[in-house]
Amino acid sequence: MSVIFIIFQISVVSLSCSFGEEINLYGDAGEAYAIEVNIGHPHQKFKLLVDTGSTTLALAAYAREDSSVYFHADNSSSLYNSGTTIEAAYTQGTWTGLLASDFIQFPSLSIPEVRSDFALITKSHEFFTKASVWQGLLGLAYNPVGAWGKSGAVESWLDALDRNLNKPMSFQLKLCGPISTSNTTHYGYFKVIDNQTPQSNYNKTFRTPVLRKRWYEVGVIGVRVLSSLTSEAKNKTADEIREPDKDMCTQLNTVKSIVDSGTTQIKLPDKLFREVVDELKNEFRKSQVLILDEFWNRREAACWLEPQVWTLPWLAIDLLSADADNQYFTLEIPPQNYMLVVGVHNSSDTSGTVSTYCYKLGLETGYTETVLGYTAMEGLQVTFNRSAGWIGFQTSDCGANARITGPYNTSTSLKTTCELIKPVAEVATSIQAAQWALCAISIIAASVLLYLLAPCIKNLFLKKMPRSQQISLSQAALVEEDSP
Template sequence: MFTIRLCYFFLLFILNKSCCEEYNLYGEAGQAYALGINVGRPEQKLSVLVDTGSTTLAIASYARKDSNKYFRTENSTTIYNSGKEVRAKYSQGTWVGQLASDIVRFPSLKLIPEVRCDIALITKSHKFFMNGSGWQGLLGLAYLPVGAWGENVVVGSWLDSVEKVLNKPMSFKLKLCGVESLTNATHYGKFEMLDDSMASTSSDTMFRTPILRKRWYEVGVLSIRMSNHTNKSLNASLKSFDNNLTMDDTDNHYRDTCIKLNKEKSIVDSGTTNIRLPDSIFREVVNELRSAAQSSNILILDEFWYHGEAACWPEPQEWSLPSIAIDLLSTDADNQYFTLEIPPQNFMRVITAHNNSGESGSVSEYCYKLGLEAGGNETVLGYTAMEGLQVLFNRSAGWIGWLPSDCGPKARITGPHNFSMSLSLLCQLIKPVPDVAVSIKAAQWTLCAISIIAAAVLVYLLAPCIKMFFVRPLPRSQQISLSQAALVEQEAT
């Protein structure tokens, strides 16, 4: 009997291991998603944010007021510190540090070997680390041009080091699941690395958007609106423009919105919490959300909608607000797009969830913040737009794939939707911004031109010396006698 029970236990254990997915991303409310990392020899265990909005692996190397956990450089026998200063500036916060290299390993990435790579050792920061944050740095996953900088310093990325060791390009996938429940503000997810060949042969249910410029992950955001909005959809609103007819005010508004969304840049950034919109579009979307809340008899102060203040209730909220629709340019054709439908569970973000029992009875408080914010002229799809989805980043092929997920909020993807003219042209997505290779070539030509000019100036300055070297001088005695005779004659007169 005991043997049967033991076999039954092991069977349940094996089934549990095979059926339950292992998640390696965790985070507290508003702190993005962190991944465990081991650095140096002996290994020091830390946590870093997974950030597609930057490139550098940066780790704190000093104790902060709110945390005494950091990378202790004096304890690593494999570290090489160049002593060169590097720095970085983000939309929120800055840091200064030193460029070093050491052995790096991510325990949850079983198929990725440990590598020696560049690390920015943060020695001073301002508004970078959040109070009580459970992470000590960030893992930048973008392209090299948006890495940390310094004088005569190029800071390599962890991804580039991995690709060099494996001798092949790699993709990565983020599966962000959001909070565990209505009563828990901790969120979780999964980060995994894929061979580019595997990424390219992924499921047919994937929708792909092109990376327009390989700096950040810049994409073409065509429209952001309420999904049950009574106005025209993107396809309908641009129909008259497509047929070369006279556009009315509504049509002009949608085209202008498309241009505004991409005026500065539109990026996919897992290191940013909210969906950040150009100021005028932010006000427009929030006004519609506020009206929908009022129609549903949900009373929320304007400070919540427009100023980022929290709103709290004694019970967790089941939101009945409409979803937000985000239209993205498709890689399949320049006249195609697909739509991400982001449910209210994403952008009505729970930040605290308390249910405490004391002598005075039960005290409950569930606080929420709006997952939208004004961003000046830029558009940023933070992790609020990614939760409930799987997002695959194929760096070498230059596209981002979006798939439905089996965890998190019930986000949807619809499409593809066809349009009979170029959306890149309509939304002015084709900008005269040089790619990395073009920039390098331009810099080489500039350096060549400067070298030619410098050589010409040098030849001009040295011309008298060169002339004296090649012109045969007169006999020394004749030179002296002639000059003396002329001087005497001049004095005599």
């Protein structure tokens, strides 16, 4: 194990030197990418999943059955614990905790330490994965989907950073995937930038708008299996008119389509998921390599005695362009991304050591939702401009050879055709509407109450009352006034 670890460290150092950047994201098989953080004074060191699908920085504050690493509140002299209970629910798992604030520092980022709200998780259910090496989440989405308590939404770390620096900050994710076909550890780079930061990646940027600033909701126009291994761009020009499949794009965006680094798989609405998987299954059968249906339909692993070099088709994900609402561009995802290495197992027998390489499908049903997990981002550099409301995609110098093509034109507005403009109220608008509704209900209830109590009120005014006595409409006071 020590030899393997040393080889891994040497590989990481050489990669860091090659890219001119410090690799600061790591992930185990089937888990998202984590970053190292220091919290409190003196510093306590933890690993947080980098999650664009949530908002609140949340950290374990109790020992779990499979982990003794957690935040010791009594050991931080700078901690403020409000005692307010907050909670959050995710696609998988829930937690309950206490709202606190303390100093947050990321050693690998060139930004100052800031005091920020965060959640001390005191109880959870199916939130932490078994034997996970991370202790919490770094939520990077917008405040409307943050954890809530009696005093409202919990301020995110990014908003605290914006406030401290007095300017809006964006961030970049460069997710590279595993180092080799025989290793399940994946790595990447997380960077916080402002709008004036010089561009270090000179590849063309393709931008898609954030349709609603809650999660990073985007317009997914289509998800397709490419018919050949060559790029779609070779058979299509930017001036060519290609109409979207209206049924497909409305299905993809019926509930929401989000970019979520905290999710592994690409999740598709159930009907589309089955269509894509059936097409991939049929292509795989041509290779004369046996994979049972359980791999495709039940998320079970398939294992071989040696690492696989996949010749399956690429996936195409069409995204609405931020430059014009009758344009889209295409992320072309290689099979190395969606055939996920989930384990390299060694077992000894009489002939020595035998290795088995196990894979799982990086696609699953989202039932009614679309989620572009990190499987759709590996091999790309993705910029999240929170204030301007767009996500930029560029080809990357690490990871799988993912491609981006386009932009391509359509004859009509994609926002209209795909029904991307929905009457979905922002959370703040919903709160305002709820306040008005509550006010209306209160007025109606008060009117009914006054109507029912009118005879009693009339009697009160008819009686001569001492000046010092206060009129009360409580039931006890009315009974007392009506008593002989």
